[in-house]
Structure formats: structure tokens, C-alpha cells
Amino acid sequence: MSTRIFGSGIKRREDPRLITGEARYTDDIKLPGVLHMAVVRSPYAHANIVGIDSSAAEAMDGVVAVYTSEDIGDGLAGLPTAWLIPDSDLKTPEHPALAKGKVRYVGDGVAIVLADDRYRAQDAADAVVVEYEELPAVIDPEEAAAEGAPLIHDDVEGNIAFRWAPFDKEASDAVFEAADVVVSERILQQRLLPTAMEPRAAMAQYNPATQELTLWCTSQNPHIHRFIISAVTGLNENKVRVIAPEVGGGFGSKIPCYPDEALVSWASIKLGVPVKWTETRSENYLITIHGRDHVQHVEMAASNDGKLLGVRATVYAGMGGYLSTAAPGIPTILHGLLYVGPYTIDSIYCESIGVMTNGTPTDAYRGAGRPEATFLLERMVDNVARALDMDPVELRRKNLIPAFEDGYDVAAGLTYDSGDYPAAFEKALDMAGYSDFRQAQADAQAQGRYLGIGVTAYTEMCGLGPSQVAGAVGFQGGLWESATVRVTPTGKVQALIGASPHGQGSETTLAQIISEELGFPVEDIEVVHGDTTETPMGWGTYGSRTTPVTGAALAHASRKLKEKARVLAAHLMEANVDDIEYADGNFSVKGSPDQAQSIQDVALMAHLAWNMPEGMDPGFEESQFYDPPNFVYPFGTHIAIVEVDAETGEIELQRYIAVDDCGPQINPEVVAGQIHGGVVQGAAQALCEGVIYSDDGQLLTGTMQDYCMPKADMFPNFELGETVTPSPHHPIGVKGVGETGTIASTPTVYNAVLDALAPLGVEQLDMPLTSAKVWGAIQAARS
Amino acid sequence: MWPNEFDYARAGSVDEALSLIGDEGKFLAGGHSLLPVMKLRLAAPEQLVDIGGIDSLRGISADGGLTIGATTTHAEIAASADVQAMCAGLASACGQVGDQAVRNFGTIGGNIAHADPASDPPTVLVACGATIHIQGADGSRSVSAQDFFVDLFETDLEDGELITSLSLPNCSDCQCAYVKFPHPASRYAIVGVAVCLKMDGGTCAQADIAVGGATVKAVKCGGAEAALTGSTLDDAAISAAAEAVKADIGDWLAGDIAYPESYRQQMAGVFLRRAIAAATG
Numbered sequence A: 001m002s003t004r005i006f007g008s009g010i011k012r013r014e015d016p017r018l019i020t021g022e023a024r025y026t027d028d029i030k031l032p033g034v035l036h037m038a039v040v041r042s043p044y045a046h047a048n049i050v051g052i053d054s055s056a057a058e059a060m061d062g063v064v065a066v067y068t069s070e071d072i073g074d075g076l077a078g079l080p081t082a083w084l085i086p087d088s089d090l091k092t093p094e095h096p097a098l099a100k101g102k103v104r105y106v107g108d109g110v111a112i113v114l115a116d117d118r119y120r121a122q123d124a125a126d127a128v129v130v131e132y133e134e135l136p137a138v139i140d141p142e143e144a145a146a147e148g149a150p151l152i153h154d155d156v157e158g159n160i161a162f163r164w165a166p167f168d169k170e171a172s173d174a175v176f177e178a179a180d181v182v183v184s185e186r187i188l189q190q191r192l193l194p195t196a197m198e199p200r201a202a203m204a205q206y207n208p209a210t211q212e213l214t215l216w217c218t219s220q221n222p223h224i225h226r227f228i229i230s231a232v233t234g235l236n237e238n239k240v241r242v243i244a245p246e247v248g249g250g251f252g253s254k255i256p257c258y259p260d261e262a263l264v265s266w267a268s269i270k271l272g273v274p275v276k277w278t279e280t281r282s283e284n285y286l287i288t289i290h291g292r293d294h295v296q297h298v299e300m301a302a303s304n305d306g307k308l309l310g311v312r313a314t315v316y317a318g319m320g321g322y323l324s325t326a327a328p329g330i331p332t333i334l335h336g337l338l339y340v341g342p343y344t345i346d347s348i349y350c351e352s353i354g355v356m357t358n359g360t361p362t363d364a365y366r367g368a369g370r371p372e373a374t375f376l377l378e379r380m381v382d383n384v385a386r387a388l389d390m391d392p393v394e395l396r397r398k399n400l401i402p403a404f405e406d407g408y409d410v411a412a413g414l415t416y417d418s419g420d421y422p423a424a425f426e427k428a429l430d431m432a433g434y435s436d437f438r439q440a441q442a443d444a445q446a447q448g449r450y451l452g453i454g455v456t457a458y459t460e461m462c463g464l465g466p467s468q469v470a471g472a473v474g475f476q477g478g479l480w481e482s483a484t485v486r487v488t489p490t491g492k493v494q495a496l497i498g499a500s501p502h503g504q505g506s507e508t509t510l511a512q513i514i515s516e517e518l519g520f521p522v523e524d525i526e527v528v529h530g531d532t533t534e535t536p537m538g539w540g541t542y543g544s545r546t547t548p549v550t551g552a553a554l555a556h557a558s559r560k561l562k563e564k565a566r567v568l569a570a571h572l573m574e575a576n577v578d579d580i581e582y583a584d585g586n587f588s589v590k591g592s593p594d595q596a597q598s599i600q601d602v603a604l605m606a607h608l609a610w611n612m613p614e615g616m617d618p619g620f621e622e623s624q625f626y627d628p629p630n631f632v633y634p635f636g637t638h639i640a641i642v643e644v645d646a647e648t649g650e651i652e653l654q655r656y657i658a659v660d661d662c663g664p665q666i667n668p669e670v671v672a673g674q675i676h677g678g679v680v681q682g683a684a685q686a687l688c689e690g691v692i693y694s695d696d697g698q699l700l701t702g703t704m705q706d707y708c709m710p711k712a713d714m715f716p717n718f719e720l721g722e723t724v725t726p727s728p729h730h731p732i733g734v735k736g737v738g739e740t741g742t743i744a745s746t747p748t749v750y751n752a753v754l755d756a757l758a759p760l761g762v763e764q765l766d767m768p769l770t771s772a773k774v775w776g777a778i779q780a781a782r783s
Numbered sequence B: 001m002w003p004n005e006f007d008y009a010r011a012g013s014v015d016e017a018l019s020l021i022g023d024e025g026k027f028l029a030g031g032h033s034l035l036p037v038m039k040l041r042l043a044a045p046e047q048l049v050d051i052g053g054i055d056s057l058r059g060i061s062a063d064g065g066l067t068i069g070a071t072t073t074h075a076e077i078a079a080s081a082d083v084q085a086m087c088a089g090l091a092s093a094c095g096q097v098g099d100q101a102v103r104n105f106g107t108i109g110g111n112i113a114h115a116d117p118a119s120d121p122p123t124v125l126v127a128c129g130a131t132i133h134i135q136g137a138d139g140s141r142s143v144s145a146q147d148f149f150v151d152l153f154e155t156d157l158e159d160g161e162l163i164t165s166l167s168l169p170n171c172s173d174c175q176c177a178y179v180k181f182p183h184p185a186s187r188y189a190i191v192g193v194a195v196c197l198k199m200d201g202g203t204c205a206q207a208d209i210a211v212g213g214a215t216v217k218a219v220k221c222g223g224a225e226a227a228l229t230g231s232t233l234d235d236a237a238i239s240a241a242a243e244a245v246k247a248d249i250g251d252w253l254a255g256d257i258a259y260p261e262s263y264r265q266q267m268a269g270v271f272l273r274r275a276i277a278a279a280t281g
């Protein structure tokens, strides 16, 4: 094996089973005697529960039981909020698994039905009669925070769950007062539906004899699910096994622990039989977390010669009816600390107000807080350019942080690891042919055609993250990962990881890391994940952290093994360790290359242990806990070119150029896949996706007939480029790339459309930029 | 996604289908409209009578005009050389329904019986003067497409009646087009415009125009037709037609929260222009 596996675009190893439908998801797992759970859900966004009559449902064929919160009593503790951001007067209202006396969003669970068949369970759920007293509802976070808004939780005064602003307000105000130009905008980050291809599902099996609970569920972090389930059920953590079998995407929506997982667990404990629940797509849209939902009041200060001086914002972040697992951290730590972006901005200020509303709870959705920050920055930079009558590219160029290799402190208190923003920026502009485009744009306009360009420079914080920082910002867990590289006697590798990939291609890229370090062919390496009993502890897959954090743990564990192998090989070849050379999985003695031991030979001898060097233990397996010393900061520049049809308001995305730097690419195909998917998801926020609620809190975009998922024919072929700036603190230099596409693309496409609309007099529009909105704005500007 | 309980029977003939349907029954053709509403529990028929196996309901014949069996799929209609020759607009409309899988299963009879206002084929059927042939327990009858569509999801069909076929006049000497502005989410029509023009030299001798999507049902647009008839399809006539069409549909407008009525009405004018260009281009 002499081809270099690191950096090679080998095909994703998980794809055959995914593409052929052979993969086994939670719903595919069948257990004898299983009961099916259906949940009676609130049709109102805000109402008191006056009474529940389940007698008709209980009498139906096949129905075993109907339970309400009263039946559960203290059998289940409320679902915890696990990101307790400090210095924010955070309130964490109780989140019972089934509503107690009051429902707070459409879809809030009121009762559960357990039946021998999924259809019968649903029939019976329909037959449970719940009497409600409807209350006024509030959906918009800014309205919910206003005086006189309906109170959603008695113990959350004014619906304000937190108010976070750990910045120097006076200093910020001073910058704005002294600035030549201040631009402002009210930006709406609409609610989005994560829409993982596989809806959520959970099946619990309690074994009364051993008092052990096994929970199969759609999780991005089975170890976190284990301790939350342990906490809410009261079972010891070592009696709970959580298995995330194949998981069909998550985009953040499978991080939280939801009522449903707790309810199947409780019901299985109560009844002593397995209990299963699988979400329908309609249910998914109602109850699985939504993303974004910010109303932002943003200002940017600049000098007349185009120096960006400061950013400040007041953000109303809609939390929905309850605080989901990580919700408070998203519009705060993962948002406000990102206001510097790739620019030399010295003053930032963010006041983030977490507001309870009668919407579905929100939480991390791909990018989580960082897309909202990047959007407001890039939007404001374009606004400054307009105010100064300056080319937005020139303005960005002037303010980019110069290249740095090892640490750059920014106003937010973060230390960026490494970056060469100008290089990526110029490369993307070259690929796009920026100066030619401006000419083409003018020519087109002369013919009544409206072209526009959007250019986004970004950096983001991922590879979460040092555990000490996690603690300091109130994250109720660590953020390290652990991994074991286990080699069998026949020289096959099992890599056991605590993280839980669910579609990213990590089984391929992580195997490539091990292969690079140890010389085993990728085909001989299995990456085992998603089972708390089989795998070592880990905090899960989110925040573009699996490659940087788990990858580092695997690289270190592999290096320990390699060191052991080198010593053992020297011993077996009766040579001095210092004379051992390694290449492509073979250890040889300097000067006599025909004398060699392969890594497989060494693994076998380590297992046999017939002839070990003194002091060396048998076996061929190493583990590593890895706590990253810093975040990683991937960066790049994205460019979109659009044409707006002024007759209809339709937008055609004509070109999309993405230059991303995630350090050395382990597998360029996997990187490209992440960027493609991310760009589509982010562009869709700009162009077509968006939750719409009625005033009384009914979800009007409850199916894909109304909620516009992006489609392949909306997009041109993406033009991808790269620069390579390794992370100085990472053993293989890699940075995360799972979210960059989403983070960069929304403002890129949005700004391109607004650039196209500028000659028509349209300066601001709320996302998504539907043709009806664009057309309406053109008409309004004309009249 | 869990429908209520129902019985299922597969009919071998039209008579058998009519005898099985009962009071609470529904005919099942391609199932692409019926099953989704059942899964959402918006409909709960006790009996489904599958008409997919009735040979006499399926197929296309061209004999002076076109006759299309009710269970003929959108894909079959789009691919039919006879339909392309005699009513190019219908072939085009059926070719723009949903995606390939939907076109392979969905039938023209099911489509018009369901009468979704955003459907494509009805617009062409109304423009081109199609006739719907219906059979019930008491015998058979025929009704013009224009009278067949009554309102939102509402047709002239009585409970238990079966559409057997539809017929269309031969329009091979017309210039005919269907142009659609698809809803980005569902890909149903925000607005769909069907235009069928008979030209006599450079003059438009007859214009047949209908609009769907923007309306609660496919609407024949007399004002726009009059604006074009007798003209040379010059800019002034086309502009007049594009204005007139908005008035033609004014009483029937439909919309949703993202694409409201007012927008769709304006777009009908834009897409009428595009349909005329497509028909004559």
C-alpha cells in the first residue's frame, strides 16, 4: 500500500448500506411484544387543560393503557436544560414530559396511549377527549418580551428566560458616538425546520430482572442521552444503555433529549415490556426543535475611510414553549462571541434576550448561533459599503485580519487559532472574476436585466471545545472526546469512539486518520459508534467537532500504538529501537530493508505475547482522552451570483463559488459533500425556507407542500476551491467543516439578491426571499 | 401517517366498481392524492374500491378527437404521440405534474376528481373544451370540463359516480401551450396558463385560454380570448389580453400565505404572455 490515504477522495464507506436501504434505523428494530406509543398532542398553542377523558380510548381494542402527567406523577423528572449560561439571570421553567395543567405550543404532549399496534394506538389517541380553555398566544419573540404579552410560565417573569450581555456597553457606546457612519437594520432570522431525512424515533426495553433499560433512539450524542435518561427516570447511569443505531441526519435536532424518549422509557419501566414510538413527518415539524428565530436590532459603526469600528446588537431569541437541552447557549455563547468575524473590528456588544414564546422549542440547528452572527455581520458590511458608496469587496479587503499562524486575539475574548483570510478572499474573487462581473452587471442592467453578487468572508468557531471553557460558559458537560484503537490478533482494527456520527462520512475519514498513522488499509478499519455500552465516553457529534476532537483522540491513540509497535518490532528483529524505520505499515531495520515486520505481524505478536520486550504489556490496543486546547476556526470566502426576474420576482442562483479552509483535507470528497449540503441548507434559508405561524400559533407550514425544502434544480454546479492553513494546536492540523457551508451561504445569497435589487430601489427584505416578496418590494419601490 | 381502518376491494369491471362503492366508499386510482389525505386523517373512507385493474378505463385512442381513459397515467399522456399531435398543451401539462414517480402513478381521472385548484391538467381541459364521461348506478352522462369543475376541491361528480374517460376535440391545427409557475415548495402551480390559438394566416381566428393555480378552479378567460381574437397577436393585443386575464379570474382568486391572491393575479398576466410566446414560438 503506497498511495497516501490521507488526503485521498476515497468513496464514503457508509454509502452502500445507506443508498441501498440496508441500513438499520431505530424504527427498523423489531422486538417481540412491543407496545406502540402514540402521543395525544395539543391542538392549541396556549391553553389550560380543563379535563382529560380517556375512557373511550381505554376501552378500544388493543389498547393497554392511557397515561397523563397525573399518572406519571414523580415517576419522571422534568427534562433538564443543560446549558446554564452564567450572569444572565437564567430561568429554567419546568419542562414536564407531559403537560401539567397547561399546554404551551401546538404539539405539546398531553397524554400517551400504549397499544399493541401503531394504527390502534393512533385511533385511541384520537379518541382521548381533552377539554381546553384557550389562552392568548404569542409567537414573535419581540412581542413576547413586550409588556402585556401573555405570560407563558408563571415563574418566568415577562417571558424573559435570560438576558445575556457580557460586554462593555460604555466602551461600545463610545465607539458608536465617535463614529463617522452608523448603519442599522432590523434583521429577522426566521424559524427553520431541521428536516433530517429520518424523523425521530425511540424504543425502550426495560428488563425487570436486571433492572436495566436499553433505549434505542435517534441521537447525535447517546452518552448525553444516557445521563439525561438516567436523571429523569432515576435509574443508575450504569443501568441505562443508549443505542443510536443508524441515524439519518440530525442537523442539531437530535442533540436534545425530548419528552418522547423519556416517555417510552418510563412506560417500559412501568409495564415491563418494550415500548416504541416513531415520529411522523407532520409530528416532526410540530415537535422536533426548530432552528434560528431571532429578531435582531443591529448597528455597525465605521469611519469615512472605511474602517469597521464596531458592531452592536440587541437580539430577541425565541425559545419556544420550553427551554430545550442546549437552547440558552445558542443565541449567546455561540452567537454574540462571533461578532468580530474575520475583520479587525475592535468593539463588539451583544445583548441577547431569550424569550419564551408559544412556538415549538428551538435549539441548535446546523451552524447554531454562528449563521445568525455571520449574517448580521455580512449584511451590515454591505450596508456600510452602501452608506460610504464603497465597493463592498474593497471594504472587506481593507478590514480583513492579516494572515496569522498561531493565535490571534480578538475583541470577543477568543483566540483564533490560525488563518489567512486574504488568501481565501482573493482566490474566491479570482474564481468569480469579480471585476469582469461588475461590467457584465452594468451591461445587463442596460438591457433591463438585474444581476447581483454577494461576497462573504467568514470565520467560525467549531471543534467544540476546551472543557474548561465549556464549564466557564455553563455547558453542563465536558467537551472532550475519547477513543480506543483496538487491533485484533489477525490485524483488523476496531476504532471505538464516543462521538456519534449520523451521515457525515466519519466512518471513512476517521478510518483514513488511523490508516495514515498506522498503515492499516482503510478496508480493515471499522469505526464503532453509537452504543454507550460498546463505546467509551464521549460528548457527541455536533458543532463540527468529530473530526477535530475525536480525530485527534484517534491520532494520539494510533501514535501510542505505533510507538509500541516500533519497540516490539525492534525487539522481534533484535535491533535497536533507534534503528527502526517506518513506512507504509512496515517497520524495518535501517540498512537492511529486507528485514521487516508489518504492523499486522506486530499486532499478532503483541496478542500472542510469546516474546515481549521486558516491561511491555501484551495486547494491541490504546485509548486516548482528548480535550482540545482551543477551538478551531475554519474560514473562507463564498460568492454568489444571481439574476432577479423583475417581472415575477423569481431569483435564479447562477453561480456559487466557495473557497473554504479547514486545514489539511482528510478526504476532499467528504469535505465537498459537507460544503454542498451546507450551502444548499444555508441558501435555502435565504431563498425559500421559513416557518410560518398563524397569529394564534398554528403551524401553517406543517408539511413539505408549504414548507419549502430546497431542491436540486434550484442550484448551479458549485465551484469549490480551498486554501490550507493547518490548526497549530491540532495533532493533524484539521478544522471542522460540517457547518461552514450553512454559515457562509445565507448572507452570500441574500446580499447577492439585494445587490441585484439595488438599482430597483429595494434595500431591505425579510428572509426567505420568495418571489412574491421580491416582486412586491419592486412594485412598492417603483410607486 | 396512520390512516383510519378501511376495507379494500379490487374491481374487475366498471359495473363491479359501481356495485362495491357503497355510501362511504372511495374509488382508488393512483392513490397519490387520496392516500396522503387518508394518512393525515383528513379523509377516512370505510371502503376503497381499486379501479386500477379495470382495463376498459385505461388507454388513449385517437379517432377524430382524443379519448383518454380515466386511469391513464400522466406519464402515458405526456408520452403519447397522439396527445402531442392533437392537444400539445395537455401533453405538456401532464409532463409537468409532480415528478416522474407521481406521473407514473397519478391518473388523469383521479386528478380531475380530486380537483385540487393548483393542478395542471384541468387548466388545459377547460381551455380546450374537454368533455368528461361519467358513469353512475343510474347510467352514464357527460359534462363539459368547464361545468365539471365547480369550486375548490368540488366537482359535478355525485357520490358513487365514476369517471370513465374524457374526450377532447382534435386541435392539431392549433398552436397550443401550457405554461406553469411552480410553487417552490409543492411544485403545484402558483399559476398555470393554457393557451390554444387557431391562426388564419397572420390573424388569430380563435383563442381559447384558461387559468388555474391562481384560482379555486380552472377558469376560462373570455376577456383575454376576446382581446386576442381577430388580432395579429401584436404587442397591443397581447398587453390587452394580459390585463383582461386578471379581470377574468378576479372572482375566483385563490392563494396561500406565501403567494397571496393579489400576486397570483398579477402573475396570470405575466404567464399569459409567456404562454402565448410558447404557443406561437
Ligand SMILES: Cc1cc2nc3c(=O)[nH]c(=O)nc-3n(C[C@H](O)[C@H](O)[C@H](O)COP(=O)(O)OP(=O)(O)OC[C@H]3O[C@@H](n4cnc5c(N)ncnc54)[C@H](O)[C@@H]3O)c2cc1C
Residues within 6 Å of the ligand: B026, B027, B028, B029, B030, B031, B032, B033, B034, B035, B051, B070, B071, B096, B097, B098, B099, B102, B105, B106, B107, B108, B109, B110, B111, B112, B113, B114, B118, B119, B120, B121, B161, B162, B163, B164, B186, B187, B188, B189
Ligand atoms: C408529490 C406529489 C406531487 C404532485 N404534483 C402535482 C402537480 O404538480 N400537478 C398536478 O396537477 N398534480 C400533482 N399531484 C397530484 C397528482 O397529479 C394526483 O395525485 C393524481 O393525479 C391523482 O390521481 P390518482 O390516480 O393518484 O388519484 P387517487 O389519489 O387514487 O384519487 C384521488 C381522488 O379521486 C377519486 N377518483 C380517482 N379516480 C376516479 C375516477 N375514475 N372516478 C371518480 N373518482 C375518482 C378518488 O376517489 C379520490 O377521491 C402531485 C401528487 C403528489 C403525491
